[in-house]
Amino acid sequence: MQAQKFKKAEIHAAEIEIKAYNEAKFNFEVSPWGNRLTALNCNYLSHFFNCFYDLVLTNPPFYSNSFSSSSGKRNFARQEKFLPFEDLFEKTRKIISPRGNFQLIVPAVAEEKILNLAQKNNFHLNRICRVQGSPFSPIKRILFSFSKIPKKFSEELLIIEKERGLYTENYKALTQEFYLNF
Incomplete structure (x- = not known):
C-alpha cells in the first residue's frame, strides 16, 4: 500500500x-x-540496517500470554514477547532518520505504555487515530505517528462502519485507493 x-x-x-x-x-x-x-x-531487532529510514511502519505482535495459541508460529506472529514494545522503540530510534516518522498500530489497552515508551525514547507524538468498529463499540486499535522532532499534532477518531456492512464515508475515503468495491 x-x-x-x-x-x-x-x-x-x-x-x-x-x-x-x-x-x-x-x-x-x-x-x-x-x-x-x-x-x-x-530479526528486526538484531539486523544491521545500513541506512536510515524516513518511515518505519509496523503492526507489531501485541497479544500477551493470555491469548496463547497451541501453534508456535501463530504465537510468534502474535505475542508481544517476541517483539517487545520496549525493544521496538529502542531499535527504531537508532535507524530512523532525523526527520523520519515511526508509525504503529496497537490495541487500545496499550496506549499509555506506548506513549510512555515514546517519551522515554525521545519521540514526539504527531498523530493519534483511535479506531472503532462502529459508533457503539469501544475503541479497539490506536494508530500512532511519532518523530524525533516536534511536528503539528493531530488527533482523530475513525469509525469503520455505521452499522454492520455499511462503511462510513471517512473509512471509504481513507481506503478507496486500495479496495475495488469503494
Whole structure:
C-alpha cells in the first residue's frame, strides 16, 4: 500500500518467519512496484540496517500470554514477547532518520505504555487515530505517528462502519485507493 501511495519510496520489509517472508518476497516480485520493494528475512531487532529510514511502519505482535495459541508460529506472529514494545522503540530510534516518522498500530489497552515508551525514547507524538468498529463499540486499535522532532499534532477518531456492512464515508475515503468495491 505504501509503494502504491508513495511513487518514489524504496521499501524494505523485515520478516523473521520464513514462510511469511517467502510469501512477501513472491508478492513483491509480482507487484507492479516490485523494483522498489525488498523483503528481508531477518530479526528486526538484531539486523544491521545500513541506512536510515524516513518511515518505519509496523503492526507489531501485541497479544500477551493470555491469548496463547497451541501453534508456535501463530504465537510468534502474535505475542508481544517476541517483539517487545520496549525493544521496538529502542531499535527504531537508532535507524530512523532525523526527520523520519515511526508509525504503529496497537490495541487500545496499550496506549499509555506506548506513549510512555515514546517519551522515554525521545519521540514526539504527531498523530493519534483511535479506531472503532462502529459508533457503539469501544475503541479497539490506536494508530500512532511519532518523530524525533516536534511536528503539528493531530488527533482523530475513525469509525469503520455505521452499522454492520455499511462503511462510513471517512473509512471509504481513507481506503478507496486500495479496495475495488469503494
